[in-house]
Amino acid sequence: MAGELWVAVMVAAAGTLLMRLLPLVWMQRRLAREDSQGGTAAMPRWLGVLGPVMIAAMLGASLVPAAGTLNAWVATAVGGCVTLLVWWKTKSLGWPVVSGVVVFGVVRFLNFVVI
Amino acid sequence: MSDQAISAGGRAWVSGVRDATPLLGGYIPVAISFGLIANQAGFSSWEAIIISLVIYAGASQFLFVGMVASGAPLWLVVVMTLLINARHLVYAPNLAPWLNGNRWWFWLMHGLTDQVFALAHTRLPALPPSERLGWFTGAMLLAWFSWVGGTALGAFVGQELTGRWPLLNDVMPFALPALFVVLLAPRFTSWLWAAALGCAIVVALLFAANGLPNMAIPVAALLGAAVFFVMQSNTRAEV
Structure with a gap:
Protein backbone atom coordinates (compact mmCIF):
# COMPACT_ATOMS: atom_id res chain seq x y z
CA MET A 1 0.00 0.00 0.00
CA ALA A 2 1.42 3.37 -1.00
CA GLY A 3 2.29 6.02 1.59
CA GLU A 4 -0.60 8.30 0.71
CA LEU A 5 -3.02 5.37 1.03
CA TRP A 6 -1.80 4.72 4.58
CA VAL A 7 -2.44 8.38 5.35
CA ALA A 8 -5.98 8.00 3.98
CA VAL A 9 -6.55 4.93 6.18
CA MET A 10 -5.27 6.74 9.28
CA VAL A 11 -7.30 9.90 8.58
CA ALA A 12 -10.44 7.79 8.05
CA ALA A 13 -9.70 5.86 11.27
CA ALA A 14 -9.02 9.00 13.33
CA GLY A 15 -12.09 10.73 11.88
CA THR A 16 -14.30 7.73 12.67
CA LEU A 17 -12.99 7.55 16.25
CA LEU A 18 -13.53 11.28 16.75
CA MET A 19 -17.10 11.00 15.43
CA ARG A 20 -17.77 8.33 18.04
CA LEU A 21 -15.90 10.11 20.84
CA LEU A 22 -16.45 13.87 20.56
CA PRO A 23 -20.26 13.73 20.83
CA LEU A 24 -19.80 11.87 24.14
CA VAL A 25 -17.56 14.64 25.48
CA TRP A 26 -20.07 17.25 24.29
CA MET A 27 -23.05 15.49 25.84
CA GLN A 28 -21.26 14.75 29.14
CA ARG A 29 -20.35 18.44 29.47
CA ARG A 30 -23.90 19.42 28.62
CA LEU A 31 -25.30 16.97 31.18
CA ALA A 32 -22.89 18.20 33.82
CA ARG A 33 -23.86 21.78 33.06
CA GLU A 34 -27.55 21.04 33.29
CA ASP A 35 -26.98 18.86 36.34
CA SER A 36 -29.61 16.44 35.07
CA GLN A 37 -28.41 13.11 36.43
CA GLY A 38 -30.02 10.07 34.82
CA GLY A 39 -32.01 12.06 32.29
CA THR A 40 -31.69 11.87 28.50
CA ALA A 41 -30.64 15.22 27.11
CA ALA A 42 -32.39 16.31 23.94
CA MET A 43 -30.51 15.81 20.68
CA PRO A 44 -30.98 17.99 17.63
CA ARG A 45 -33.93 16.46 15.74
CA TRP A 46 -32.11 16.27 12.39
CA LEU A 47 -29.36 14.17 13.98
CA GLY A 48 -31.87 11.63 15.21
CA VAL A 49 -33.41 11.35 11.74
CA LEU A 50 -30.15 11.21 9.79
CA GLY A 51 -28.88 8.07 11.58
CA PRO A 52 -31.70 5.70 10.51
CA VAL A 53 -31.99 7.09 6.96
CA MET A 54 -28.24 6.57 6.50
CA ILE A 55 -28.66 2.90 7.44
CA ALA A 56 -31.67 2.67 5.08
CA ALA A 57 -29.56 4.12 2.25
CA MET A 58 -26.81 1.58 2.99
CA LEU A 59 -29.39 -1.20 2.84
CA GLY A 60 -30.68 0.02 -0.54
CA ALA A 61 -27.17 0.26 -2.01
CA SER A 62 -26.16 -3.15 -0.67
CA LEU A 63 -29.23 -4.87 -2.14
CA VAL A 64 -27.85 -4.70 -5.68
CA PRO A 65 -26.35 -8.18 -6.29
CA ALA A 66 -22.86 -8.40 -7.74
CA ALA A 67 -23.96 -11.05 -10.27
CA GLY A 68 -26.76 -8.86 -11.69
CA THR A 69 -28.69 -11.85 -13.07
CA LEU A 70 -32.41 -12.52 -12.59
CA ASN A 71 -31.58 -15.40 -10.25
CA ALA A 72 -29.36 -13.11 -8.15
CA TRP A 73 -32.19 -10.58 -7.83
CA VAL A 74 -34.66 -13.33 -6.91
CA ALA A 75 -32.18 -14.71 -4.35
CA THR A 76 -31.79 -11.20 -2.89
CA ALA A 77 -35.57 -10.76 -2.59
CA VAL A 78 -36.11 -14.20 -1.05
CA GLY A 79 -33.09 -13.87 1.27
CA GLY A 80 -34.28 -10.43 2.38
CA CYS A 81 -37.80 -11.70 3.11
CA VAL A 82 -36.47 -14.67 5.09
CA THR A 83 -34.16 -12.37 7.07
CA LEU A 84 -37.13 -10.18 7.91
CA LEU A 85 -39.34 -13.15 8.84
CA VAL A 86 -36.72 -14.69 11.14
CA TRP A 87 -36.13 -11.30 12.75
CA TRP A 88 -39.89 -10.99 13.28
CA LYS A 89 -39.92 -14.37 15.04
CA THR A 90 -36.70 -14.12 17.06
CA LYS A 91 -36.06 -10.35 17.42
CA SER A 92 -32.37 -11.28 17.47
CA LEU A 93 -29.40 -10.26 15.34
CA GLY A 94 -27.48 -13.43 14.54
CA TRP A 95 -30.14 -15.94 13.43
CA PRO A 96 -31.90 -13.66 10.91
CA VAL A 97 -28.57 -12.85 9.22
CA VAL A 98 -27.46 -16.51 9.12
CA SER A 99 -30.90 -17.62 7.82
CA GLY A 100 -30.94 -14.91 5.14
CA VAL A 101 -27.46 -15.81 3.92
CA VAL A 102 -28.27 -19.55 3.85
CA VAL A 103 -31.51 -19.03 1.88
CA PHE A 104 -29.79 -16.61 -0.49
CA GLY A 105 -27.12 -19.28 -1.02
CA VAL A 106 -29.68 -22.03 -1.59
CA VAL A 107 -31.47 -20.01 -4.30
CA ARG A 108 -28.15 -19.19 -5.97
CA PHE A 109 -27.09 -22.85 -5.71
CA LEU A 110 -30.34 -24.04 -7.29
CA ASN A 111 -29.59 -21.80 -10.26
CA PHE A 112 -26.18 -23.48 -10.73
CA VAL A 113 -27.70 -26.97 -10.39
CA VAL A 114 -30.66 -26.34 -12.73
CA ILE A 115 -28.57 -24.58 -15.40
CA MET B 1 -9.65 -3.03 45.21
CA PRO B 173 -21.62 -10.64 0.79
CA PHE B 174 -25.38 -11.05 1.30
CA ALA B 175 -24.64 -10.94 5.04
CA LEU B 176 -24.30 -7.17 4.64
CA PRO B 177 -27.84 -6.36 3.39
CA ALA B 178 -29.19 -9.00 5.79
CA LEU B 179 -27.49 -7.18 8.66
CA PHE B 180 -28.94 -3.85 7.57
CA VAL B 181 -32.42 -5.38 7.29
CA VAL B 182 -32.16 -6.52 10.92
CA LEU B 183 -30.87 -3.14 12.08
CA LEU B 184 -33.53 -1.24 10.19
CA ALA B 185 -36.62 -3.40 10.78
CA PRO B 186 -37.30 -2.07 14.32
CA ARG B 187 -37.26 1.51 12.97
CA PHE B 188 -40.48 1.08 10.98
CA THR B 189 -42.57 2.34 13.86
CA SER B 190 -44.90 4.74 12.00
CA TRP B 191 -45.99 5.76 8.50
CA LEU B 192 -43.70 8.76 8.76
CA TRP B 193 -40.63 6.59 9.40
CA ALA B 194 -41.76 4.00 6.84
CA ALA B 195 -41.99 6.69 4.14
CA ALA B 196 -38.60 8.23 4.99
CA LEU B 197 -36.77 4.90 5.26
CA GLY B 198 -38.57 3.43 2.23
CA CYS B 199 -37.60 6.47 0.17
CA ALA B 200 -33.94 6.17 1.22
CA ILE B 201 -33.87 2.43 0.41
CA VAL B 202 -35.46 2.83 -3.04
CA VAL B 203 -33.36 5.86 -4.05
CA ALA B 204 -30.11 4.16 -2.97
CA LEU B 205 -31.13 0.97 -4.77
CA LEU B 206 -31.84 2.88 -8.00
CA PHE B 207 -28.56 4.81 -7.84
CA ALA B 208 -26.51 1.68 -7.10
CA ALA B 209 -28.30 -0.40 -9.75
CA ASN B 210 -27.53 2.31 -12.31
CA GLY B 211 -23.80 2.32 -11.61
CA LEU B 212 -23.69 5.20 -9.12
CA PRO B 213 -22.98 3.39 -5.83
CA ASN B 214 -20.84 6.18 -4.39
CA MET B 215 -23.56 8.80 -4.72
CA ALA B 216 -26.28 6.42 -3.62
CA ILE B 217 -25.86 6.70 0.15
CA PRO B 218 -25.54 10.47 0.73
CA VAL B 219 -28.20 11.38 -1.87
CA ALA B 220 -30.65 8.75 -0.63
CA ALA B 221 -30.09 9.71 3.02
CA LEU B 222 -30.69 13.40 2.33
CA LEU B 223 -33.85 12.64 0.33
CA GLY B 224 -35.09 10.28 3.06
CA ALA B 225 -34.54 12.96 5.71
CA ALA B 226 -36.27 15.53 3.48
CA VAL B 227 -39.30 13.23 3.14
CA PHE B 228 -39.40 12.84 6.91
CA PHE B 229 -39.41 16.57 7.65
CA VAL B 230 -41.78 17.51 4.80
CA MET B 231 -44.32 14.88 5.86
CA GLN B 232 -43.93 15.86 9.51
CA SER B 233 -44.55 19.54 8.79
CA ASN B 234 -47.57 18.69 6.59
CA THR B 235 -49.03 16.56 9.38
CA ARG B 236 -48.59 19.38 11.88
CA ALA B 237 -50.13 21.88 9.45
CA GLU B 238 -53.22 19.65 9.05
CA VAL B 239 -53.58 19.39 12.82
Whole structure:
Protein backbone atom coordinates (compact mmCIF):
# COMPACT_ATOMS: atom_id res chain seq x y z
CA MET A 1 0.00 0.00 0.00
CA ALA A 2 1.42 3.37 -1.00
CA GLY A 3 2.29 6.02 1.59
CA GLU A 4 -0.60 8.30 0.71
CA LEU A 5 -3.02 5.37 1.03
CA TRP A 6 -1.80 4.72 4.58
CA VAL A 7 -2.44 8.38 5.35
CA ALA A 8 -5.98 8.00 3.98
CA VAL A 9 -6.55 4.93 6.18
CA MET A 10 -5.27 6.74 9.28
CA VAL A 11 -7.30 9.90 8.58
CA ALA A 12 -10.44 7.79 8.05
CA ALA A 13 -9.70 5.86 11.27
CA ALA A 14 -9.02 9.00 13.33
CA GLY A 15 -12.09 10.73 11.88
CA THR A 16 -14.30 7.73 12.67
CA LEU A 17 -12.99 7.55 16.25
CA LEU A 18 -13.53 11.28 16.75
CA MET A 19 -17.10 11.00 15.43
CA ARG A 20 -17.77 8.33 18.04
CA LEU A 21 -15.90 10.11 20.84
CA LEU A 22 -16.45 13.87 20.56
CA PRO A 23 -20.26 13.73 20.83
CA LEU A 24 -19.80 11.87 24.14
CA VAL A 25 -17.56 14.64 25.48
CA TRP A 26 -20.07 17.25 24.29
CA MET A 27 -23.05 15.49 25.84
CA GLN A 28 -21.26 14.75 29.14
CA ARG A 29 -20.35 18.44 29.47
CA ARG A 30 -23.90 19.42 28.62
CA LEU A 31 -25.30 16.97 31.18
CA ALA A 32 -22.89 18.20 33.82
CA ARG A 33 -23.86 21.78 33.06
CA GLU A 34 -27.55 21.04 33.29
CA ASP A 35 -26.98 18.86 36.34
CA SER A 36 -29.61 16.44 35.07
CA GLN A 37 -28.41 13.11 36.43
CA GLY A 38 -30.02 10.07 34.82
CA GLY A 39 -32.01 12.06 32.29
CA THR A 40 -31.69 11.87 28.50
CA ALA A 41 -30.64 15.22 27.11
CA ALA A 42 -32.39 16.31 23.94
CA MET A 43 -30.51 15.81 20.68
CA PRO A 44 -30.98 17.99 17.63
CA ARG A 45 -33.93 16.46 15.74
CA TRP A 46 -32.11 16.27 12.39
CA LEU A 47 -29.36 14.17 13.98
CA GLY A 48 -31.87 11.63 15.21
CA VAL A 49 -33.41 11.35 11.74
CA LEU A 50 -30.15 11.21 9.79
CA GLY A 51 -28.88 8.07 11.58
CA PRO A 52 -31.70 5.70 10.51
CA VAL A 53 -31.99 7.09 6.96
CA MET A 54 -28.24 6.57 6.50
CA ILE A 55 -28.66 2.90 7.44
CA ALA A 56 -31.67 2.67 5.08
CA ALA A 57 -29.56 4.12 2.25
CA MET A 58 -26.81 1.58 2.99
CA LEU A 59 -29.39 -1.20 2.84
CA GLY A 60 -30.68 0.02 -0.54
CA ALA A 61 -27.17 0.26 -2.01
CA SER A 62 -26.16 -3.15 -0.67
CA LEU A 63 -29.23 -4.87 -2.14
CA VAL A 64 -27.85 -4.70 -5.68
CA PRO A 65 -26.35 -8.18 -6.29
CA ALA A 66 -22.86 -8.40 -7.74
CA ALA A 67 -23.96 -11.05 -10.27
CA GLY A 68 -26.76 -8.86 -11.69
CA THR A 69 -28.69 -11.85 -13.07
CA LEU A 70 -32.41 -12.52 -12.59
CA ASN A 71 -31.58 -15.40 -10.25
CA ALA A 72 -29.36 -13.11 -8.15
CA TRP A 73 -32.19 -10.58 -7.83
CA VAL A 74 -34.66 -13.33 -6.91
CA ALA A 75 -32.18 -14.71 -4.35
CA THR A 76 -31.79 -11.20 -2.89
CA ALA A 77 -35.57 -10.76 -2.59
CA VAL A 78 -36.11 -14.20 -1.05
CA GLY A 79 -33.09 -13.87 1.27
CA GLY A 80 -34.28 -10.43 2.38
CA CYS A 81 -37.80 -11.70 3.11
CA VAL A 82 -36.47 -14.67 5.09
CA THR A 83 -34.16 -12.37 7.07
CA LEU A 84 -37.13 -10.18 7.91
CA LEU A 85 -39.34 -13.15 8.84
CA VAL A 86 -36.72 -14.69 11.14
CA TRP A 87 -36.13 -11.30 12.75
CA TRP A 88 -39.89 -10.99 13.28
CA LYS A 89 -39.92 -14.37 15.04
CA THR A 90 -36.70 -14.12 17.06
CA LYS A 91 -36.06 -10.35 17.42
CA SER A 92 -32.37 -11.28 17.47
CA LEU A 93 -29.40 -10.26 15.34
CA GLY A 94 -27.48 -13.43 14.54
CA TRP A 95 -30.14 -15.94 13.43
CA PRO A 96 -31.90 -13.66 10.91
CA VAL A 97 -28.57 -12.85 9.22
CA VAL A 98 -27.46 -16.51 9.12
CA SER A 99 -30.90 -17.62 7.82
CA GLY A 100 -30.94 -14.91 5.14
CA VAL A 101 -27.46 -15.81 3.92
CA VAL A 102 -28.27 -19.55 3.85
CA VAL A 103 -31.51 -19.03 1.88
CA PHE A 104 -29.79 -16.61 -0.49
CA GLY A 105 -27.12 -19.28 -1.02
CA VAL A 106 -29.68 -22.03 -1.59
CA VAL A 107 -31.47 -20.01 -4.30
CA ARG A 108 -28.15 -19.19 -5.97
CA PHE A 109 -27.09 -22.85 -5.71
CA LEU A 110 -30.34 -24.04 -7.29
CA ASN A 111 -29.59 -21.80 -10.26
CA PHE A 112 -26.18 -23.48 -10.73
CA VAL A 113 -27.70 -26.97 -10.39
CA VAL A 114 -30.66 -26.34 -12.73
CA ILE A 115 -28.57 -24.58 -15.40
CA MET B 1 -9.65 -3.03 45.21
CA SER B 2 -11.61 -5.60 47.19
CA ASP B 3 -12.12 -9.19 46.03
CA GLN B 4 -15.84 -8.45 45.80
CA ALA B 5 -15.25 -5.52 43.43
CA ILE B 6 -12.89 -7.58 41.24
CA SER B 7 -15.41 -10.40 41.16
CA ALA B 8 -18.21 -8.00 40.15
CA GLY B 9 -15.98 -6.54 37.41
CA GLY B 10 -15.20 -10.03 36.10
CA ARG B 11 -18.87 -10.95 36.11
CA ALA B 12 -19.67 -7.79 34.16
CA TRP B 13 -17.04 -8.66 31.52
CA VAL B 14 -18.47 -12.16 31.13
CA SER B 15 -21.98 -10.77 30.97
CA GLY B 16 -20.92 -8.34 28.23
CA VAL B 17 -19.26 -11.14 26.24
CA ARG B 18 -22.36 -13.33 26.65
CA ASP B 19 -24.73 -10.56 25.54
CA ALA B 20 -22.60 -9.74 22.51
CA THR B 21 -22.26 -13.35 21.33
CA PRO B 22 -25.25 -13.12 18.91
CA LEU B 23 -23.37 -10.35 17.12
CA LEU B 24 -20.88 -12.93 15.85
CA GLY B 25 -23.48 -14.38 13.47
CA GLY B 26 -23.66 -11.03 11.73
CA TYR B 27 -20.05 -9.89 12.10
CA ILE B 28 -18.02 -12.92 11.03
CA PRO B 29 -19.69 -13.58 7.63
CA VAL B 30 -19.51 -9.88 6.72
CA ALA B 31 -15.91 -9.62 7.93
CA ILE B 32 -14.92 -12.71 5.91
CA SER B 33 -16.45 -11.16 2.81
CA PHE B 34 -14.62 -7.90 3.57
CA GLY B 35 -11.29 -9.76 3.77
CA LEU B 36 -12.06 -11.42 0.45
CA ILE B 37 -13.21 -8.26 -1.29
CA ALA B 38 -10.23 -6.27 0.02
CA ASN B 39 -7.91 -8.96 -1.42
CA GLN B 40 -9.72 -8.83 -4.74
CA ALA B 41 -9.45 -5.03 -4.72
CA GLY B 42 -5.64 -5.33 -4.51
CA PHE B 43 -5.05 -4.97 -0.76
CA SER B 44 -2.77 -7.49 0.98
CA SER B 45 -4.13 -9.64 3.80
CA TRP B 46 -2.33 -7.60 6.47
CA GLU B 47 -3.57 -4.33 4.98
CA ALA B 48 -7.15 -5.64 5.12
CA ILE B 49 -6.65 -6.66 8.78
CA ILE B 50 -5.19 -3.25 9.71
CA ILE B 51 -8.12 -1.48 8.02
CA SER B 52 -10.53 -3.60 10.10
CA LEU B 53 -8.49 -2.96 13.23
CA VAL B 54 -8.27 0.84 12.97
CA ILE B 55 -11.33 1.95 10.99
CA TYR B 56 -13.67 -0.78 12.31
CA ALA B 57 -16.82 0.38 10.56
CA GLY B 58 -18.33 -2.26 8.26
CA ALA B 59 -20.06 -0.56 5.37
CA SER B 60 -17.55 2.27 5.11
CA GLN B 61 -14.68 -0.25 4.85
CA PHE B 62 -16.34 -1.85 1.82
CA LEU B 63 -16.77 1.59 0.31
CA PHE B 64 -13.16 2.52 1.16
CA VAL B 65 -11.56 -0.46 -0.61
CA GLY B 66 -14.07 -0.30 -3.48
CA MET B 67 -13.38 3.37 -4.18
CA VAL B 68 -9.60 2.92 -3.91
CA ALA B 69 -9.77 -0.01 -6.35
CA SER B 70 -11.81 2.06 -8.80
CA GLY B 71 -9.15 4.81 -8.75
CA ALA B 72 -11.21 7.49 -6.96
CA PRO B 73 -9.23 10.46 -5.51
CA LEU B 74 -8.10 9.68 -1.96
CA TRP B 75 -9.63 12.85 -0.49
CA LEU B 76 -13.00 11.73 -1.86
CA VAL B 77 -12.47 8.22 -0.44
CA VAL B 78 -11.85 9.70 3.03
CA VAL B 79 -14.78 12.14 2.78
CA MET B 80 -17.19 9.39 1.69
CA THR B 81 -15.93 7.04 4.42
CA LEU B 82 -16.48 9.70 7.07
CA LEU B 83 -19.84 10.66 5.57
CA ILE B 84 -21.08 7.07 5.87
CA ASN B 85 -19.75 6.90 9.44
CA ALA B 86 -21.40 10.24 10.33
CA ARG B 87 -24.37 8.30 11.71
CA HIS B 88 -22.10 7.39 14.64
CA LEU B 89 -22.38 11.01 15.80
CA VAL B 90 -25.78 10.24 17.27
CA TYR B 91 -24.80 7.14 19.27
CA ALA B 92 -22.59 8.34 22.14
CA PRO B 93 -24.89 11.22 23.20
CA ASN B 94 -27.67 8.66 23.62
CA LEU B 95 -25.51 6.56 25.96
CA ALA B 96 -23.99 9.50 27.88
CA PRO B 97 -26.52 9.46 30.76
CA TRP B 98 -25.29 5.97 31.75
CA LEU B 99 -21.55 6.56 31.40
CA ASN B 100 -19.47 7.97 34.25
CA GLY B 101 -16.40 10.20 33.98
CA ASN B 102 -13.93 7.30 33.67
CA ARG B 103 -11.37 8.10 30.95
CA TRP B 104 -11.54 4.53 29.61
CA TRP B 105 -14.91 5.32 28.07
CA PHE B 106 -13.22 7.62 25.57
CA TRP B 107 -11.03 4.80 24.17
CA LEU B 108 -13.90 2.31 24.30
CA MET B 109 -15.85 4.55 21.93
CA HIS B 110 -13.71 3.03 19.15
CA GLY B 111 -15.98 0.01 19.47
CA LEU B 112 -19.25 1.91 19.32
CA THR B 113 -20.62 0.32 16.14
CA ASP B 114 -24.29 0.22 15.13
CA GLN B 115 -24.84 -3.15 16.77
CA VAL B 116 -22.86 -2.45 19.94
CA PHE B 117 -24.80 0.80 20.33
CA ALA B 118 -28.13 -1.00 19.95
CA LEU B 119 -27.06 -3.59 22.53
CA ALA B 120 -25.64 -1.02 24.97
CA HIS B 121 -28.67 1.23 24.69
CA THR B 122 -30.81 -1.64 25.93
CA ARG B 123 -28.49 -3.20 28.52
CA LEU B 124 -26.60 -0.31 30.17
CA PRO B 125 -29.64 1.26 31.88
CA ALA B 126 -30.45 -2.11 33.47
CA LEU B 127 -26.95 -2.61 34.94
CA PRO B 128 -25.62 -1.21 38.23
CA PRO B 129 -23.26 1.73 37.54
CA SER B 130 -20.28 -0.26 38.85
CA GLU B 131 -20.74 -2.96 36.19
CA ARG B 132 -21.30 -0.79 33.12
CA LEU B 133 -17.65 -0.26 32.19
CA GLY B 134 -16.83 -3.97 32.50
CA TRP B 135 -19.94 -4.99 30.56
CA PHE B 136 -19.23 -2.59 27.70
CA THR B 137 -15.56 -3.62 27.58
CA GLY B 138 -16.45 -7.31 27.28
CA ALA B 139 -19.13 -6.73 24.64
CA MET B 140 -17.04 -4.27 22.63
CA LEU B 141 -13.88 -6.41 22.62
CA LEU B 142 -15.71 -9.55 21.53
CA ALA B 143 -17.35 -7.69 18.65
CA TRP B 144 -14.08 -5.99 17.64
CA PHE B 145 -11.98 -9.18 17.74
CA SER B 146 -14.62 -11.13 15.82
CA TRP B 147 -14.57 -8.46 13.12
CA VAL B 148 -10.76 -8.47 12.88
CA GLY B 149 -10.63 -12.29 13.11
CA GLY B 150 -13.26 -12.67 10.39
CA THR B 151 -11.31 -10.29 8.17
CA ALA B 152 -8.15 -12.34 8.73
CA LEU B 153 -10.01 -15.54 7.86
CA GLY B 154 -11.40 -14.02 4.67
CA ALA B 155 -8.08 -12.45 3.71
CA PHE B 156 -5.85 -15.47 4.38
CA VAL B 157 -8.00 -18.46 3.46
CA GLY B 158 -10.82 -16.74 1.61
CA GLN B 159 -9.25 -17.41 -1.78
CA GLU B 160 -8.87 -21.11 -0.96
CA LEU B 161 -12.43 -21.24 0.32
CA THR B 162 -13.82 -19.59 -2.80
CA GLY B 163 -11.54 -21.66 -5.04
CA ARG B 164 -12.98 -24.82 -3.56
CA TRP B 165 -16.51 -23.43 -3.20
CA PRO B 166 -16.87 -20.62 -5.79
CA LEU B 167 -20.49 -20.00 -4.80
CA LEU B 168 -19.29 -18.90 -1.35
CA ASN B 169 -17.82 -15.72 -2.82
CA ASP B 170 -21.21 -14.94 -4.31
CA VAL B 171 -23.20 -15.79 -1.20
CA MET B 172 -21.17 -14.34 1.69
CA PRO B 173 -21.62 -10.64 0.79
CA PHE B 174 -25.38 -11.05 1.30
CA ALA B 175 -24.64 -10.94 5.04
CA LEU B 176 -24.30 -7.17 4.64
CA PRO B 177 -27.84 -6.36 3.39
CA ALA B 178 -29.19 -9.00 5.79
CA LEU B 179 -27.49 -7.18 8.66
CA PHE B 180 -28.94 -3.85 7.57
CA VAL B 181 -32.42 -5.38 7.29
CA VAL B 182 -32.16 -6.52 10.92
CA LEU B 183 -30.87 -3.14 12.08
CA LEU B 184 -33.53 -1.24 10.19
CA ALA B 185 -36.62 -3.40 10.78
CA PRO B 186 -37.30 -2.07 14.32
CA ARG B 187 -37.26 1.51 12.97
CA PHE B 188 -40.48 1.08 10.98
CA THR B 189 -42.57 2.34 13.86
CA SER B 190 -44.90 4.74 12.00
CA TRP B 191 -45.99 5.76 8.50
CA LEU B 192 -43.70 8.76 8.76
CA TRP B 193 -40.63 6.59 9.40
CA ALA B 194 -41.76 4.00 6.84
CA ALA B 195 -41.99 6.69 4.14
CA ALA B 196 -38.60 8.23 4.99
CA LEU B 197 -36.77 4.90 5.26
CA GLY B 198 -38.57 3.43 2.23
CA CYS B 199 -37.60 6.47 0.17
CA ALA B 200 -33.94 6.17 1.22
CA ILE B 201 -33.87 2.43 0.41
CA VAL B 202 -35.46 2.83 -3.04
CA VAL B 203 -33.36 5.86 -4.05
CA ALA B 204 -30.11 4.16 -2.97
CA LEU B 205 -31.13 0.97 -4.77
CA LEU B 206 -31.84 2.88 -8.00
CA PHE B 207 -28.56 4.81 -7.84
CA ALA B 208 -26.51 1.68 -7.10
CA ALA B 209 -28.30 -0.40 -9.75
CA ASN B 210 -27.53 2.31 -12.31
CA GLY B 211 -23.80 2.32 -11.61
CA LEU B 212 -23.69 5.20 -9.12
CA PRO B 213 -22.98 3.39 -5.83
CA ASN B 214 -20.84 6.18 -4.39
CA MET B 215 -23.56 8.80 -4.72
CA ALA B 216 -26.28 6.42 -3.62
CA ILE B 217 -25.86 6.70 0.15
CA PRO B 218 -25.54 10.47 0.73
CA VAL B 219 -28.20 11.38 -1.87
CA ALA B 220 -30.65 8.75 -0.63
CA ALA B 221 -30.09 9.71 3.02
CA LEU B 222 -30.69 13.40 2.33
CA LEU B 223 -33.85 12.64 0.33
CA GLY B 224 -35.09 10.28 3.06
CA ALA B 225 -34.54 12.96 5.71
CA ALA B 226 -36.27 15.53 3.48
CA VAL B 227 -39.30 13.23 3.14
CA PHE B 228 -39.40 12.84 6.91
CA PHE B 229 -39.41 16.57 7.65
CA VAL B 230 -41.78 17.51 4.80
CA MET B 231 -44.32 14.88 5.86
CA GLN B 232 -43.93 15.86 9.51
CA SER B 233 -44.55 19.54 8.79
CA ASN B 234 -47.57 18.69 6.59
CA THR B 235 -49.03 16.56 9.38
CA ARG B 236 -48.59 19.38 11.88
CA ALA B 237 -50.13 21.88 9.45
CA GLU B 238 -53.22 19.65 9.05
CA VAL B 239 -53.58 19.39 12.82
